[in-house]
Amino acid sequence: MGSCCAGGSDRPPAAGDGLAPEGVGIGIGIGIGVPGFVDHVTGTSVFAANLGWRGFPLAARLSRVLGGLPVFVNNDVRMYVDGRSDWRRPRLAASF
DSSP, X not given: OOOSSGGGOSSOTTTTTTSSOTTSOOOSOEEEEESSEEETTTTEEEEETTTTEEXXXXXXXXXXXXXXXXXXXXXXXXXXXXXXXXXXXXXXXXXX
């Protein structure tokens, strides 16, 4: 398995620092979209040719780096469509 960050590290520099103003929590979870085939149940990037990932446990790695914060991973286009359809639902639900 590959690493998630430059230089082969499992932790980006200052991971989580600067995500929120001081005294404000960073949220209840993180959603991220990645290209290629994704197992959204396990949060694993099954195959992403452009990233060189095959069976990369992205959700688990990010959660560990972010102190146990839940991470949801899905295909980037699917997440875009889901978000876009929710945003436009009041006006265009029948045509989307």
